[in-house]
Amino acid sequence: MALVTSTEMFKKAYAGQYAIGAFNVNNMEIIQGIVDAAKQEKSAIILQVSAGARKYANPIYLRKLVEAAIEDSGLDIVLHLDHGDSVEMCKKCVDDGFTSVMIDASHHSFEENIRITKEVVDYAHSKGVVVEAELGRLAGVEDSVNVSKEDASYTDPDQAVEFVQRTGIDSLAIAIGTSHGAYKFKGEPKLDFARLEVITNLLPNFPLVLHGASTVLPEFVELCNKYGGNIPGAQGVPEHMLRQASKLGVCKINIDTDLRLAMTAAIRRHLVENPSDFDPRKYLGPARDAIQGMVQHKIKNVLGSSNSML
Ligand SMILES: O=C(CO)COP(=O)(O)O
Ligand SMILES: O=C[C@H](O)COP(=O)(O)O
Ligand SMILES: [Zn+2]
Numbered sequence: 371m372a373l374v375t376s377t378e379m380f381k382k383a384y385a386g387q388y389a390i391g392a393f394n395v396n397n398m399e400i401i402q403g404i405v406d407a408a409k410q411e412k413s414a415i416i417l418q419v420s421a422g423a424r425k426y427a428n429p430i431y432l433r434k435l436v437e438a439a440i441e442d443s444g445l446d447i448v449l450h451l452d453h454g455d456s457v458e459m460c461k462k463c464v465d466d467g468f469t470s471v472m473i474d475a476s477h478h479s480f481e482e483n484i485r486i487t488k489e490v491v492d493y494a495h496s497k498g499v500v501v502e503a504e505l506g507r508l509a510g511v512e513d514s515v516n517v518s519k520e521d522a523s524y525t526d527p528d529q530a531v532e533f534v535q536r537t538g539i540d541s542l543a544i545a546i547g548t549s550h551g552a553y554k555f556k557g558e559p560k561l562d563f564a565r566l567e568v569i570t571n572l573l574p575n576f577p578l579v580l581h582g583a584s585t586v587l588p589e590f591v592e593l594c595n596k597y598g599g600n601i602p603g604a605q606g607v608p609e610h611m612l613r614q615a616s617k618l619g620v621c622k623i624n625i626d627t628d629l630r631l632a633m634t635a636a637i638r639r640h641l642v643e644n645p646s647d648f649d650p651r652k653y654l655g656p657a658r659d660a661i662q663g664m665v666q667h668k669i670k671n672v673l674g675s676s677n678s679m680l
């Protein structure tokens with residue numbers, strides 16, 4: 371039981387054609403729900419902290435909660451910085467004990483992305499920390515920045531090879547049509563699997579990362595809307611597409627929106643059904659249970675990572 375890097379996890383996942391869930395954490399109940407599910411399934415997991423989460427919770431609280439989760443669960447867990455927006459932020463997380471960091475310089479030019487990423491890699495690797503970077507741009511909301519469909523761009527396979535070679539990164543986030551948030555597709559969901567296959571063939575045994583991979587479970591959207599919410603037309607990545615991706619070199623699947631929806635649905639329902647409750651434990655408890663159930667379903671039926679801790 372320790373904070374570990376993702377190196378061994380990804381090796382096993384690649385060989386076993388399954389994916390490790392990378393779940394965004396913002397508070398204690400979210401961490402507990404995810405870790406309880408992983409414990410039940412004996413699954414490897416990555417807990418990731420975004421720039422927004424750092425702002426919201428104060429990084430030290432999240433780090434200490436993750437340490438508590440490791441001690442309590444006996445699991446090996448990766449603590450990862452999600453979408454690090456500067457070299458400084460990545461270095462700070464490395465110094466603070468994160469075992470993995472993402473530098474997201476995908477909005478810069480190709481050369482600038484390489485330069486910034488390489489700087490993070492040099493620092494992180496000297497301290498035994500692994501690095502994820504991004505090439506191509508996802509549409510959707512990311513730390514309050516809204517990337518329009520026009521500004522999004524898919525990952526170029528040849529550039530991906532050059533990027534990996536020149537930066538020395540440990541994993542690469544690719545853009546093949548997923549997007550952050552709850553509104554991923556207007557019509558039929560579609561991902562560019564042909565592109566993914568080309569990238570995988572050009573980078574054999576190299577772990578790829580799929581961001582924007584929530585499935586936006588209809589049951590939670592419906593509950594939110596039934597109990598006073600207003601999130602019409604929400605649609606995520608179908609489960610079968612995530613299974614397909616995990617057979618094509620995708621070793622890390624990022625999930626945040628599904629946690630938000632599960633938590634919000636449970637809280638909305640509780641408050642509407644129990645209008646006289648005002649003890650936060652009464653609605654945060656069910657929210658934690660909803661997260662646990664959702665994450666367990668994902669580990670077992672979508673990611674395929676059950677028993678990966680054995
Ligand atoms: O990619 C993500 C975090 O980096 C989360 O994606 P979702 O919005 O699909 O959950
Ligand atoms: O990539 C986006 C994640 O969902 C994190 O979102 P956030 O920056 O609002 O915490
Ligand atoms: Zn990005």
Ligand SMILES: [Zn+2]
Nearest residue numbers: 550581582624
């Ligand atoms: Zn992301």
